[in-house]
Amino acid sequence: MAPSSPVRLGTIGYGIMGERLLRVAREHDQSVLGSSGAWDPSPEAMARYKSDFPDGKAFASIEELLAASDVVHVASPPAYHLDQLESAVAAGLAVHCEKPLGVDVAKAEAVLARMEAAGARAAVNFPFTASFAHDQIAAWRDAGDLGELQSVEIEIGFKEWPRPWQMDAVSWLNRRAQGGYAREVVSHFLFGTLRRIGPITMQSCSVEYPAGEGSETACSAEMTAGGVPVTLRGGVGTTEKPDHNLWILHGSNGKLRLRDWAIAERLESDRVWREAADSRPNEEMRPLILKRQLDMVAAMTRGETNHSLASLREAFEVQRLVERILAS
Secondary structure, three states: OOOOOOEEEEEEOOOHHHHHHHHHHHHOOOOOEEEEEEEOOOHHHHHHHHHHOOOOOEOOOHHHHHHOOOEEEEOOOHHHHHHHHHHHHHOOOEEEEEOOOOOOHHHHHHHHHHHHHHOOOEEEEOHHHHOHHHHHHHHHHHOOOOOOEEEEEEEEEEOOOOOHHHHHHHHHHOEOOOOOHHHHHHHHHHHHHHHHOOOEEEEEEEEEOOOOOEOOOEEEEEEEEOOEEEEEEEEEOOOOOOOEEEEEEEEOOOEEEEEOOOEEEEEOOOOOEEEOOOOOOHHHHHHHHHHHHHHHHHHHHOOOOOOOOEOHHHHHHHHHHHHHHHHO
16 A cells, blocks of 8 residues: 555454444544445344444455455454454455454464464554553653552453443353453453563463353462562452453552553552542543554554554463463
C-alpha cells in the first residue's frame, strides 16, 4: 500500500470484540484508517452487522474480505484464530488478532515459528498496551512512589460467567474447549505483568471446574515475574459486580494498583486508596484506548515498528501460562 493511503481494516467475526473495534474504526480519522467491511460465517451475525451499519460492506466470504483489506482484525472464537491469522499473512496482509492466540499450545508454537520466520506484520489485541491507567502507574513508579517492587497480586472476580453482555457467545465462551475467564480475562493481567514487570515463571497453579464441559469456576497460581513473587486468584460468584479485577503492586515505599480495568490508584499516607485525578470508568475509556490501538495498527500495517502492540511471542507466552493453569 502507498504510505499516504488510508489503511483498510477488515473484520473477521462480528461478535462483541469485532463490533467494538469496528465501531471505533468507523469513527477514526478516515485519512489514517477506516473499515473495509466485515465477514462472519453466521448468517445471524451478518444480519446484525447489516442492521448496525446499512452502508457497511458485508463480504460473502473470507477471501473477498482479504482481497479488499490491508489488515484484518481476527475476532472469531479462539479455535479459528491461528488458521485465519495464517490465511491473512499468506495473502500479504497485516493482522490484529484477538486473544488468546489459540487454545492448542503446540499448534500456536508452530505457527509462531512460521510467522516470525516470515517477518509477519502481526499483533494480538491486549488493550493494556494503550492503557492510560497503565501509563499513570508507570509514571508513579518512575517518580519513586512505589520504591522497590516486592510483589504483585492479581484478583479476578465475576458475579457469573459469561458476563451479561457476553451471553450471545455462551455456546463456546462457557465451555472448556475454547472459553472460560482465564483465557478471556486473566490473560490480560498476565500480559500486563509480563510486559510491565518481566518474564513469568509458573511455580504452582490449580483450577476448579463444574460437572460436565463447563468452563472453570475458580483458579489460582503462584508465579514470579522478573524474579518478583506474583499471586493470582480468580473466581465466579465471588463478587456482586458483573466484572471486578485488581492488579496490585506492593513496593518498599507504597502500593499502586489498577482497579476494574481502567482506574489507576495509589495507597496514600492515610491508608486510603485514591484514584488518579483524570480517572474514568472503563466504559468511557475503552473507545479512547481502542483509538490509540488503531493508530498503532495503522503504523504496523505500514511496516513501522514504533508501536507497542503485543507481539505474537508475548501472546504465546501468555497462552502457555493460561493453558497450564487450565490443565492443572
